[in-house]
Amino acid sequence: MIEIDGSYGEGGGQILRTAIALSAIIKEDVTIKNIRRNRPKEGLKPQHLKSIETIAMICDADVKGLFPGSTQIYFSPSEIRGVKTNISIGTAGSIPLLMQSIMPIAAHSPEKTSLRITGGTDVAWSPSIDYIKEVTLKALSKMGYRASIRLIERGYYPKGGGAVEIEITPSRIKGVDFKAEKNEIYGVSHCSNLPEHVAKRQADSARKLLEEYGRKSHIESKTENYLSTGSGITLWSGLMGSVNIGKKGLPAENVGSQAAQMLLDELLAKAAVDIHLADQLIPYMGIAGNGSFTTRELTPHCLTNIHVTEQFLDVHFAITRDNGLNKISVE
Numbered sequence: 001m002i003e004i005d006g007s008y009g010e011g012g013g014q015i016l017r018t019a020i021a022l023s024a025i026i027k028e029d030v031t032i033k034n035i036r037r038n039r040p041k042e043g044l045k046p047q048h049l050k051s052i053e054t055i056a057m058i059c060d061a062d063v064k065g066l067f068p069g070s071t072q073i074y075f076s077p078s079e080i081r082g083v084k085t086n087i088s089i090g091t092a093g094s095i096p097l098l099m100q101s102i103m104p105i106a107a108h109s110p111e112k113t114s115l116r117i118t119g120g121t122d123v124a125w126s127p128s129i130d131y132i133k134e135v136t137l138k139a140l141s142k143m144g145y146r147a148s149i150r151l152i153e154r155g156y157y158p159k160g161g162g163a164v165e166i167e168i169t170p171s172r173i174k175g176v177d178f179k180a181e182k183n184e185i186y187g188v189s190h191c192s193n194l195p196e197h198v199a200k201r202q203a204d205s206a207r208k209l210l211e212e213y214g215r216k217s218h219i220e221s222k223t224e225n226y227l228s229t230g231s232g233i234t235l236w237s238g239l240m241g242s243v244n245i246g247k248k249g250l251p252a253e254n255v256g257s258q259a260a261q262m263l264l265d266e267l268l269a270k271a272a273v274d275i276h277l278a279d280q281l282i283p284y285m286g287i288a289g290n291g292s293f294t295t296r297e298l299t300p301h302c303l304t305n306i307h308v309t310e311q312f313l314d315v316h317f318a319i320t321r322d323n324g325l326n327k328i329s330v331e
């Protein structure tokens with residue numbers, strides 16, 4: 001049995017997602033203690049509970065300690081199988097983060113996995129659904145990963161009510177040496193139950209700042225009347241993305257220009273992947289047993305994911321410097 005200390009490094013929910021996913025893939029029991037110790041309110045939140053419940057269903061696992069606020073769980077997996085089911089995280093729990101926990105496992109199933117997930121699609125401290133589709137999945141597809149994602153309705157904090165369908169096809173993950181790419185910039189600026197000009201102003205201000213740096217962009221504006229009220233913007237270019245969520249008191253112009261600035265920070269660094277994709281790729285590179293990328297900054301999320309992945313798989317990640325960037329390679 002593997003023991004993981006959930007307070008290590010970043011000490012957040014990602015340790016849990018990576019540990020449970022890898023436990024299911026290598027079929028080895030795991031105990032995780034001190035869950036989310038470094039967060040203001042430690043223990044399992046609805047998003048984490050639903051992730052573990054869904055993974056337990058996919059691999060017929062025996063789980064102990066699965067309740068809201070729990071700080072220790074024991075997870076004992078069996079065979080992975082394809083499932084077709086609906087999952088409701090409730091309110092605005094992050095759909096992309098639940099997907100992050102399930103995606104590595106579903107690729108190892110002998111059958112397809114089809115999930116319809118309800119919750120939040122565009123919430124703070126999480127990739128947006130557009131980021132998962134346009135950045136994460138694009139990188140993973142280069143590694144042989146096969147999935148399709150369909151956005152049905154957006155869900156914003158606090159009401160949620162968003163819905164997404166994901167279908168994952170069994171696939172073999174292979175390592176890739178990711179290189180910096182030069183691509184056009186795309187984006188989607190959206191709002192719900194707010195005037196049309198909110199999404200438009202977000203898009204216009206992002207476009208304007210990108211133009212000042214000589215970058216042309218194609219940003220769609222969308223206004224809908226969904227269950228929840230909110231706004232946001234996701235920009236992407238190759239394997240770089242940026243996400244910003246609107247909030248009361250933050251002018252739409254700032255939502256757009258901050259997203260553009262975050263993307264520019266990534267593009268100007270000329271690394272292969274952005275700082276968020278970097279941490280997300282680690283478990284897949286571990287599974288593949290090879291691959292590399294450069295990234296602008298090594299985040300605590302990335303370093304923690306490396307540590308957790310190394311506890312489960314017989315891999316070592318080397319961290320070196322390459323032309324002023326951080327290079328991560330599987331050895």
Ligand SMILES: Nc1ncnc2c1ncn2[C@@H]1O[C@H](COP(=O)(O)OP(=O)(O)OP(=O)(O)O)[C@@H](O)[C@H]1O
Nearest residue numbers: 012013014036039125126127131243276279280301
């Ligand atoms: N703006 C963003 N764009 C893309 N990915 C993001 C963004 N913000 C966060 N992420 C990703 O979301 C994940 C967040 O993990 P983290 O452990 O912080 O979340 P969590 O499960 O909600 O836990 P906690 O509530 O404990 O913070 C990481 O993979 C991170 O890279």
